[in-house]
Amino acid sequence: MTVSRALKDGASIAAKTRNKIMKAVEDLGYVLDQSAGSLSSKRTGFVAVLVPSINNSNFADTARGLTDALQGSGLQLLLGYTDYSVEKEEELIESMLRRRPEAIVVTGGRHTARGRRLLENAGIPVIETWDQPAKPVRHVVGFSNAEAAASLVRHLHGKGYRKIAFIGGTTNRDTRGADRRLGYERAMTALGLKDARVISFGTPPITMQQGGEALARLIEQWPDVEAAICVSDLSAFGALMECHRRKLQVPKRIAIAGFGDFEISRCSYPAITTVGVHCYDIGRRAGELLLRAIEGERKGQPMAAETIITNYAVISREST
Amino acid sequence: MTVSRALKDGASIAAKTRNKIMKAVEDLGYVLDQSAGSLSSKRTGFVAVLVPSINNSNFADTARGLTDALQGSGLQLLLGYTDYSVEKEEELIESMLRRRPEAIVVTGGRHTARGRRLLENAGIPVIETWDQPAKPVRHVVGFSNAEAAASLVRHLHGKGYRKIAFIGGTTNRDTRGADRRLGYERAMTALGLKDARVISFGTPPITMQQGGEALARLIEQWPDVEAAICVSDLSAFGALMECHRRKLQVPKRIAIAGFGDFEISRCSYPAITTVGVHCYDIGRRAGELLLRAIEGERKGQPMAAETIITNYAVISREST
């Protein structure tokens, strides 16, 4: 018991005893066993985080925001990749819960029925991010992808563009991508622009290269198109480079816009108009929310459900 | 005990008993507690993985390769970000070991003295990746960054370039970046090109934007430069876009090359010459190696140290 205390921080131990213990620890190469500690104390120090993917995506920034927020709290991320599938998400929720995380962060508000049930009954704080679900499980840190995309449509409309197309993936697996398309369609209708031009190409998340190929199709199918909104900056960049190859002037001949404000859209030439969505902040604020929620649980005073809507803004650049 | 068995896969349980148990599990919303299981069975099912960063970097691909390799093995990644610092790495090694991972994967062969000691005494398989250490702790999956960079220099030399510059970060924190610069310098000397032109700009990992700014400096300092090798594709892309802005023709006026074969170098216009390094495969093969090593440990037959050198190759594209 004395050793256990010596290895904690805020315990009262005689300096002499502590030194003796520390020397033994050093000599033996002793390392605390946290699984045993967790079992006994009922605190695992884990936070489960489920993201669709971590490669070339905004979610990497969100994960970093979370990591930073949890810095020094003694909590550790348990990261899982759903690969944009709610079925995979369900499996992951279950396997994560076996590790007894003290909170769980998921991406989006769509889950399988069982996945949702698992979340609801987990007995730990749940945070849904990157979305604004109609019926959240509990806490939310996100924004409406549909509304964000709509605001981009209105922005382009305000600049005089009328024949505006949307480039996205073929399925609705990427629910945020699907929401963006929905927002595009609604905004077009609301503006009296009847002929929505949607190119669906590639399994989400669509790559730079697929963005380029989609642009080729777009030009072929609707040669009179004036502007293309891409489901993400990566595909927008691919589309932009395809324009370079085809000697289509951007934005003179065709305007290109993306979504997400990746570094690439800031640095590319021309720089790409996009919707900035504060990926890092979503993680950061989710982390802060979660710290308060865990604190509440430990004290036996569960936190009331909280919804944080993060900002987004159209960032107008040279490509439109 | 019967319940415990019913929830495993390969146990012999009467179908009737199993159904009864499963029903109770469903009704109660029971979820196994794996920390308790780990304590008892001495298998945590964790694999610790330390990478410098996961944002916009090759390491995200390596992590994905590892994830894929471990798919279905029941092992779960415990990911940590060292932020390119060996001190942070040391801390992370220690905190990871408290979780009793069954293996640990680190990036690079440079560690603090204590970090190395912790790895050596951990009593689990250790894999160093992304490097070819002179004295590995145990297993290695990587390649020589210096040699890879040197081969790029020789490639450019073969194409007729002589005034070849190197753009990298200011410090040696990014040891792989530092190795690449070293390889560049050695190769220049070996080719009889005495005047190495090194631009050090920005804290590693250097961003697209910093790549652009570094190019501006390069042109200013050595207007006669013929080719620039950038420490990574991201900075190469930034440099390329800066050339666009300054109306410097690539590769006519100046050639640009990167490192890492990110998607961006394939898709940008002009496409960027780079060194392909199989990031995903490093993870994948580390994962496979680690599965064998863990299997060996469980059987009490530790695996002999193994070194897997992964391929790299100069990929010549339009930018040179």
Add this chain to the structure above:
DNA sequence: CTGTTAGCGCATTCAC
């Protein structure tokens, strides 16, 4: 195929 016993390595709780 099912059940009993024991113990994994800690932290909680209480006694001194």
Add this chain to the structure above:
DNA sequence: GTGAATGCGCTAACAG
């Protein structure tokens, strides 16, 4: 400031 007893929830090992 230190220590003894106890149990966290599971699985290994063995018995039946």
